[in-house]
Amino acid sequence: MSDTRTNAGVDNFSTTKKMFTWNVEGERTITIMTAGNLATTQALISVLEERSKTVSERNPTILEQPTMFQVARLVGATLQEVIRDSAMGGQTGTSRFTASLIVGGQIKGGAPTLFLIYPEGNFIEVTEDAPFFQIGEAKYGKPILVRAYQPDMSFEDAIKLMLVSFDSTIKANLSVGLPLDLQVYAQDSFSIEEQTRIEADNPYYQTISDDWGDALRTALQRLPSYRKKETKAD
Amino acid sequence: MSDTRTNAGVDNFSTTKKMFTWNVEGERTITIMTAGNLATTQALISVLEERSKTVSERNPTILEQPTMFQVARLVGATLQEVIRDSAMGGQTGTSRFTASLIVGGQIKGGAPTLFLIYPEGNFIEVTEDAPFFQIGEAKYGKPILVRAYQPDMSFEDAIKLMLVSFDSTIKANLSVGLPLDLQVYAQDSFSIEEQTRIEADNPYYQTISDDWGDALRTALQRLPSYRKKETKAD
Numbered sequence: 066m067s068d069t070r071t072n073a074g075v076d077n078f079s080t081t082k083k084m085f086t087w088n089v090e091g092e093r094t095i096t097i098m099t100a101g102n103l104a105t106t107q108a109l110i111s112v113l114e115e116r117s118k119t120v121s122e123r124n125p126t127i128l129e130q131p132t133m134f135q136v137a138r139l140v141g142a143t144l145q146e147v148i149r150d151s152a153m154g155g156q157t158g159t160s161r162f163t164a165s166l167i168v169g170g171q172i173k174g175g176a177p178t179l180f181l182i183y184p185e186g187n188f189i190e191v192t193e194d195a196p197f198f199q200i201g202e203a204k205y206g207k208p209i210l211v212r213a214y215q216p217d218m219s220f221e222d223a224i225k226l227m228l229v230s231f232d233s234t235i236k237a238n239l240s241v242g243l244p245l246d247l248q249v250y251a252q253d254s255f256s257i258e259e260q261t262r263i264e265a266d267n268p269y270y271q272t273i274s275d276d277w278g279d280a281l282r283t284a285l286q287r288l289p290s291y292r293k294k295e296t297k298a299d
Numbered sequence: 300m301s302d303t304r305t306n307a308g309v310d311n312f313s314t315t316k317k318m319f320t321w322n323v324e325g326e327r328t329i330t331i332m333t334a335g336n337l338a339t340t341q342a343l344i345s346v347l348e349e350r351s352k353t354v355s356e357r358n359p360t361i362l363e364q365p366t367m368f369q370v371a372r373l374v375g376a377t378l379q380e381v382i383r384d385s386a387m388g389g390q391t392g393t394s395r396f397t398a399s400l401i402v403g404g405q406i407k408g409g410a411p412t413l414f415l416i417y418p419e420g421n422f423i424e425v426t427e428d429a430p431f432f433q434i435g436e437a438k439y440g441k442p443i444l445v446r447a448y449q450p451d452m453s454f455e456d457a458i459k460l461m462l463v464s465f466d467s468t469i470k471a472n473l474s475v476g477l478p479l480d481l482q483v484y485a486q487d488s489f490s491i492e493e494q495t496r497i498e499a500d501n502p503y504y505q506t507i508s509d510d511w512g513d514a515l516r517t518a519l520q521r522l523p524s525y526r527k528k529e530t531k532a533d
Contacts, residue, residue: 204438208467212512213519224525233442259527269525276522278446284514285447288507291458293493 066227067098068201068235070242078239084246085110087117087127091255093172095127095136096248100201101164101184108147109164113140130172137168137180137188145186165200170250177252205237206230220249225273228263232274245270300461301332302435302469304476312473318480319344321351321361325489327406329361329370330482334435335398335418342381343398347374364406371402371414371422379420399434404484411486439471440464454483459507462497466508479504 072078081103086096097113099106117126130136144166151162163184171177179191181198191198197210209230218226224247234241244267249259263270306312315337321329331347333340351360364370378400385396397418405411413425415432425432430450433441443464452460458481468475483493497504 204471205442207471208439208442209515209519211470212467212515215516221525222519225522226519228525229519229522233446236445237438237441269523273522277518280518280521281443281446282449284511284518285443285456285460285463287514288459288463288510289503291455291462291503 066224066231066248067246068231068241069244069246070240071103072240073103075239078242080242080244082246084248085114086248086257086260087113088256089128091173093128093170094250094255094257095133095168095170095172096250097140098167098169098200099164100166102162105144105147105151105162105164106166108151109140109144109166112143112147132175133168133170133172133178133180134190136170136172137182137190140166140168140180141182141186141188144182144184148184167198167200171252171255173255177250202234202238202241205234209233224249228270228273229277232270232277236274243270300458300465300482301480302465302475303478303480304474305337306474307337309473312476314476314478316480318482319348320482320491320494321347322490323362325407327362327404328484328489328491329367329402329404329406330484331374332401332403332434333398334400336396339378339381339385339396339398340400342385343374343378343400346377346381366409367402367404367406367412367414368424370404370406371416371424374400374402374414375416375420375422378416378418382418401432401434405486405489407489411484436468436472436475439468443467458483462504462507463511466504466511470508477504 067083069080069082070078071081083099083106084096086094088094097110099110113127116124117128125139127136127139130139144164148162148164165184166182167179168182169177169179179198180188181200182188189195193216196216197214199207199210210226213226228245231241231245235243243263243265245263247259247261247263248257251258301317303314303316304312305315317333317340319331319333321327331344333344347361350358351362354360354363359373361370361373364373378398382396382398399418400416401413402416403411403413413432414422415434416422423429427450431444431448433444444460447460462479465475465479469477477497477499479497481493481495481497482491485492
């Protein structure tokens with residue numbers, strides 16, 4: 066799931082897609098989500114897109130990599146290249162061109178997986194101990210993921226959880242905003258099971274957003290009340 | 300409520316008080332909470348402390364100011380002075396000496412109030428529209444405050460809510476840690492009603508921390524389930 070808000074200050078914001086998919090039906094599905102400097106992430110996606118169309122040995126494409134690990138390496142190297150090129154264009158630092166990526170997908174012969182790619186171009190893979198990734202304005206939405214994520218939860222519950230996490234952020238920070246893009250990939254399908262854009266008037270989103278406040282207040286009420294003596298060490 | 304974790308990198312952290320009170324029984328109670336560079340906030344508190352002991356016209360003290368607004372102005376000016384002095388000590392930038400403060404309290408003849416003081420020395424006062432302040436690592440704990448705070452909640456419920464907010468942060472970020480300092484001030488009392496340090500083995504904190512995860516998962520389960528068609532615009 067990704068949001069679509071992009072901004073260069075509060076008086077310059079708009080909607081932009083941050084989720085990009087390359088699909089070879091029956092063979093590979095690769096999805097990249099982006100966060101950070103929009104010029105950097107757009108350049109990255111354009112370079113990847115261009116190279117996937119005109120294949121040459123000098124410019125390898127993510128459509129030709131044999132494994133998701135090799136895809137992550139290639140995307141990481143390309144990101145580093147884009148950031149370096151921007152910095153050489155007359156700017157003194159590289160920090161303003163920073164971007165992070167989540168690369169997910171599956172290539173036939175391998176398992177589906179996710180990588181978090183840092184601006185430096187290196188990356189980590191999802192594990193049982195670290196079963197999800199966030200990029201961008203991640204702090205507001207993290208506590209609910211930490212507390213409520215369960216490895217055996219259904220796709221439907223995971224989507225509900227992500228909506229609550231995004232909604233917590235949207236309520237607290239102007240740099241994240243609707244609509245949200247949602248993609249569901251089913252293992253070994255090598256095609257996109259579902260690709261939806263959740264707009265502000267989406268009835269399910271509205272229900273979740275409205276009801277979550279009540280649900281939190283109810284949850285809080287059920288916790289035992291604070292009484293003075295209870296905080297004492299005795 | 301304030302935490303006590305201070306760190307200069309993950310291999311250099313310790314416990315330090317971030318809540319400081321000046322009390323003139325029956326006349327004024329002023330509490331300052333600090334976030335940011337520890338050298339800066341310690342210097343600030345020392346300067347305020349020193350001046351409150353040796354009063355002179357050149358060095359006004361918070362114990363002599365007629366209103367909380369004047370206290371906030373004085374504390375803001377002192378903070379700016381401390382940051383400027385640090386920067387002049389050979390450093391090129393001021394950003395590394397940054398600190399934020401919450402100043403709260405009451406002086407006889409005025410209402411109790413809170414101010415948020417920025418590193419620049421200017422400040423804002425709490426209002427009905429912005430009824431609480433956070434400083435420091437504030438993002439993780441904000442969504443629950445935004446959703447569950449109610450102006451008419453009891454002190455006990457407010458303390459419970461703050462504990463949940465702090466606990467959400469503690470579970471997600473190493474820069475915030477136990478013990479927590481809690482102070483309760485009752486209007487027109489001009490003395491501290493309660494001052495408690497909540498340690499990790501505090502039974503009430505443990506109950507809140509353990510039960511909140513369950514409460515969140517239950518709250519999530521009660522929200523309607525995601526079904527494909529429901530995200531469609533029709």
